[in-house]
Amino acid sequence: VTGDLDRDSRAWLRRFWLELLLGSLTFALGLAVAAWGLRALAERYAPLGRDRLSPLMRPNDYEVVVIGSSMTGVGFRHEHFEAQLHDEHGRTLRSYGLGMGALRGPELDFYVRRVLELPMPKLRWLLIDVTVDQDPELEEKNWFATREIEWQTPRQFALVASHVMGEEKPLEKRLTTLWPFARHFGINALNIGRGHAALEGFDRMGEPEPERRQPPDWRLDRKASKAKKYRENVKAHESAVRRLIASRRRGSTRSNALPATWRDAAAERGVEVAYVVGPTTFNAAFPAEVPGKPDLRVFDFNDPREVPHLYEITYHYDTVHLTEPGAESFSRDLADALDEAMNELERR
């Protein structure tokens, strides 16, 4: 009797494992197929990054998009940029400043590619601010923020994983760094919570996109007292400028292979790319020469010898950001640089 029971149990166990395997596989299949379908639904009503990109969805609006970190958010002023192009160079172009705090690396890659996917037939120039280094970064205070989840598509996660795992750190440390990115990627891949955004998008269907010239969500604490404090510390500013001249653009080149790929992606859409290195008082990480990409167009404002007026202390709010007069001057210089590039292109 016992032998029969054992045989019976073994047969049952075999059947159990088989059903468990089959059930798990079909569960994964059902999950994947349904997630794919729901993703298509969400993309229709609330595409990833919509909140920041929706002003660009207005047709036939912009010829130039400037995209980058808070350096762009604070430093780029479309009114001065367009006025300089119009008044000094006779060009009438509309521009949009897509500045987001700490926009860099894989997240910047996500937005650059998203902008290129938008139906913007008049878009001709993409000015990408690469002043800060392009290493992926995720502070704990930002875990599970919608913005940090939205950009973690498979391509972006692969970029992050390749960067983090390529670092010369103990494996445990690398995995710890990667873990929050992986969680965000999981949330993004499984569309967790996207139903809310889709429903809001559905409600807003038919409403015209808001006319904005800059996204409203970057915030810098622009206190007059802070700017005054910076202005008073002339020695520190001058010393920073001297250091910048002595050792300019010696940042890590490891993460800069990524920006070089954006030019090719833009070229497929007939869009020209220029990399903008801003007038910060620290060394910008973008190298003068990217290996294998010698002909990248770089608008370099990180050299106090070339653009001394941008290093006036009154133009600087802190080591990264500009004051209003600084922003005006920088925007006009950027317009001049763009005009020169356009002239060169036209000559060709």
Next chain:
Amino acid sequence: MLFSEPIFFPFFLLCFAVRWSLRGFGTQKTFLWAASYVFYGAWDVRFLALLAGSTVVDFIVGKNIEAATTVARRRAWLVVCLCSNLGLLTAFKYFNFFTSSTVALLGAFGLSVPAPTLEVVLPVGLSFFTFQSISYVIDVYRKNIAVVRNFRDYALFVAFFPQLVAGPIMRAVDFIPQLAVPPRLRDVDFRRHLAVFCLGYFKKVCIADNIALAIDPVFAAPLKYGSTDVLLAATGYSVQIYCDFSGYSDMAIATAGLLGFRLSKNFDAPYFSVNIQEFWRRWHISLSTWLRDYLYISMGGGRVSEPKVYRNLIVTMLLGGLWHGANMTFVIWGLLHGVALAATRAFGKTRAAAAWARVPASRFIGWVLTFAWVVFCFALFRCESIQIFFDMLGRIGEDARRTGVDPRWWLVIVALGLAQFAFHRYREVLRGLTQRAPVPLYGLALGAAAALALFITPLAKRPFIYFQF
């Protein structure tokens, strides 16, 4: 660690795999005990000392009650158990409430005294495991069950992780016998438990948490909202708390079931009750039966004079309200339910009750009144203070056109009610369908349901409401 958190899934898969792989039931039980302590320690390792201490004390008390030769000694050990468990509850949960209430009372008589306060964190699930321990000791005292001789078995009964932090409050008489006979993997109803877990997850995360997002602002500042919003928030909270707590119970029952153990049912479609007595037979069943068996009956239950029965009902419910937390809103909530139970009983004893039962729409009217009462009381239960509750009441009839909360939530609530009705009515049919469906179809359906649930899961993490109790 919450059942709805990603970290719980690998934890549970590991527990499941190890629990069924280990040879020997004793080893399996030891493993589950250890796993339960890991689960509880994930909140705060310091709480483990409290859990372990409470377990040791009640285990010793149980043995001593059995060994005691006189009634006085048995009673003395029972008092030790009550003092230790209720002392824990008082120290961690009620001390500040009692002292501040006393100071406020003295203040009303013109006596000003400083209120001593304890800066302590309320250990998760304290009310649940202390009530469970008390029930065991009282059952031993009453000779309803034999004392548990194996400490590991007793510790597992107290700490078994699926029910540790928010119930259902288990009785030793139900659980301890399950530790005597090793369950078999082939007896586990996987399909049912997986479906129940998914249903619980859906109720908690997709319904309760989403409703909370809509109604929380109304409870935070009711004066900013109109009449419709306030009514929607009150009704919505009743749906939220039901889905939150019954969803947790479903997940607990399913988790225990997958590990080979049976937990008792905690909810039975309570919002379909036609009177408040029936509601309490169907809402948080493990607590209401606990209160009935260990408090109401201990005070004489229904075997005393009618006025004393009413007193027993009111006191039991008042203490039941206090069990939920150290706040006057909970106490008054319990009091209101006690009064309603007494009134229902008093009405049942009159001739009008028989006549009322013959009225064609009596059940429907009874359901409407019961549901309205439950919603009213839960609105008080949810408010941070009585003042906020009065603010909410004050808004009724005001600014009815102002809609700060999306009015489509009314449709959602009605749809959920209809779905619950259909589910309750056809549950056997649904159970048959899940049992008969081919494995691939079942897997696909479960996967698609999981994708849909995740799609509407709000990103903000919300603990289960009953964890705070």
